[in-house]
């Protein structure tokens with residue numbers, strides 16, 4: 001699959017706002033779907049906390065085959081943190097993994113042929129979901 005950032009359509013989904021456990025500032029979770037040439041290619045969720053520069057915004061991406069009949073090994077989830085000072089993403093490992101998909105730690109996808117697609121999708125989310133503008137440098 002050839003994925004270009006400019007061709008990816010970002011469909012903004014739900015938003016959840018919850019008070020941070022430690023200080024009560026707002027933790028935001030925004031969700032959405034990604035479409036390329038009228039085909040669904042993935043979904044995402046992004047979480048960050050206002051007033052917590054120590055906690056980096058984290059972006060999750062689910063892609064692959066998420067149909068009911070697909071195998072767990074066909075559904076992939078990857079995650080990156082956004083580093084404002086570097087203006088870029090850094091792939092991260094999972095502290096917790098679900099069981100309904102394959103959660104790829106960074107060594108399992110960074111440097112693979114899939115990485116360019118995944119980073120194009122993260123870039124599309126970052127640039128095209130207008131709820132994330134407060135994260136922009």
Ligand SMILES: [Zn+2]
Pocket residue numbers: 020021022023024025052
């Ligand atoms: Zn807090």
